[in-house]
Amino acid sequence: MAALNPLLSLTDLGRIYGISAIHCGRILEQQGWRDRRGRPTPAALEAEAASCAGTHGQGRTVFWSRAICSELLESKGYAPMSRNVQIEQWTQLLEALQLGSPSISATPDQMAEEMPKELVEDVNQQLAVRGCSYRVSRHQRQASRSASAC
Numbered sequence: 001m002a003a004l005n006p007l008l009s010l011t012d013l014g015r016i017y018g019i020s021a022i023h024c025g026r027i028l029e030q031q032g033w034r035d036r037r038g039r040p041t042p043a044a045l046e047a048e049a050a051s052c053a054g055t056h057g058q059g060r061t062v063f064w065s066r067a068i069c070s071e072l073l074e075s076k077g078y079a080p081m082s083r084n085v086q087i088e089q090w091t092q093l094l095e096a097l098q099l100g101s102p103s104i105s106a107t108p109d110q111m112a113e114e115m116p117k118e119l120v121e122d123v124n125q126q127l128a129v130r131g132c133s134y135r136v137s138r139h140q141r142q143a144s145r146s147a148s149a150c
Contacts, residue, residue, distance in 0.1 A: 007051055007063035015116065016070070017078040018085075024073075028064070031072055038062070083119075090115055091126040098134040112136040 008016075014024035028034035033044035040050030040062055049068040053061045070080075097108040115123065115136060124135045 006066050008066050008069075010062070010064060011114075012116075013064050013066065013069055013073075016066075016080050017073055018081040019078065027073065027076060028069070033072075083122075086116070087119055087122045087126055090119055090123045091130065091132075094123065094134055094136070095127060095130060095132045098132060108134050109137075 010021040010024055010028075014021045017024070025034055025038065028044070028049075029036070033041055033047070033049050035041055040052065044050040045052075047068060049065050049072075051063045051065070053063060093111060094108045097104060097106060097111055117138075120136045120138060127134055
């Protein structure tokens with residue numbers, strides 16, 4: 001659960017503030033905590049803003065300190081999104097995807113894989129209230145979390 005985890009992927013960290021992993025990564029780069037290849041700099045490791053897991057080399061996964069990186073993001077003017085806003089945005093997205101559009105190739109199931117699991121029950125409830133027949137299945141959700149490689 002991203003809300004309770006002290007170490008997060010770049011995707012989960014950005015999600016808290018309603019920004020993409022790419023945008024979040026750029027902010028960390030500007031701070032001097034991330035290099036252009038997505039790896040934490042010695043300054044980030046020294047500040048304990050990042051931690052690497054796994055074997056040495058390209059396959060290492062980077063996790064970012066929620067507390068330390070949140071201080072940085074909030075000092076830059078970003079604010080955590082409220083749970084209600086997240087639920088509303090996921091509900092609107094999944095409802096729109098279920099209705100379909102020739103310009104959208106993603107399915108609701110594909111997008112639901114990215115939803116934080118702590119929102120599933122509330123989003124399903126909102127979908128029902130809105131009369132949408134789509135529901136996020138707890139069984140089809142994958143633990144696919146993007147993270148930068150060290």
